[in-house]
Amino acid sequence: xxxxTMTLSRRLAALGLATLALVGLPAHAQSSDAEVMxxxxxxxxxxxxxxxxxxxxxxxxxxxxxxxxxxxxDSVKVGDKVKFDADKVGxxxxxxxxxxxx
Numbered sequence: 095x096x097x098x099t100m101t102l103s104r105r106l107a108a109l110g111l112a113t114l115a116l117v118g119l120p121a122h123a124q125s126s127d128a129e130v131m132x133x134x135x136x137x138x139x140x141x142x143x144x145x146x147x148x149x150x151x152x153x154x155x156x157x158x159x160x161x162x163x164x165x166x167x168d169s170v171k172v173g174d175k176v177k178f179d180a181d182k183v184g185x186x187x188x189x190x191x192x193x194x195x196x
Contacts, residue, residue, distance in 0.1 A: 124147070124148050124149045124179065125177045125178065125179055125191075126144050126145050126146065126147045126148075126177070126178055126179070126180065127144065127145045127175070127176075127177060127195065128142040128143060128144035128145065128175070128176050128177075128178055129142065129143045129144075129173070129174070129175055129176070130142060130170050130171065130172050130173060130174045130176060131143050131156060131172065132158075132172060133167050133170070133171070133172060135164065135167050135168075138160060138161050138164045138167070139158050139159065139160055139161065140158070140159055140161055140167060140170075140189060140192070141156065141157065141158045141159075142156070142157065142159060142176070142178065142189075143155075143156040144156070144157070144178070147180055149180075149181070150180060150181070150182065150187070157187070159180060159187050159188060159189045160183075160186045160187065160188045160189070161188070161189050161192070162183065162188050162189060162190045166189065166191075166192040167192075169192065169193065169194065170192060170194060174194055174195075175194070175195040176192055176193060176194055176195055177192075177193050177194075177195050178191060178192045178193070179191035179192075
């Protein structure tokens with residue numbers, strides 16, 4: 095590889111890393127506690143009254159989330175206490191893991 099090609103390759107690699115830093119990678123989901131307030135299987139949504147969601151920098155509140163997998167909605171019912179992980183997926187707040195609290 096000649097010097098010009100090596101320099102260009104290094105610059106492109108640096109540009110790629112800089113782009114990733116600007117775009118940002120999603121934070122790793124952390125489990126939060128919640129109570130199931132509503133389930134809408136047809137729309138694949140769940141309303142949760144939740145505690146703080148640290149990875150999303152979100153205070154406690156009640157809000158609607160998209161369920162990443164519709165089957166997870168079958169494992170809970172309104173009034174259940176749950177543990178869940180949420181992330182921002184495709185621009186939407188999404189429950190990526192859901193289980194009844196023990």
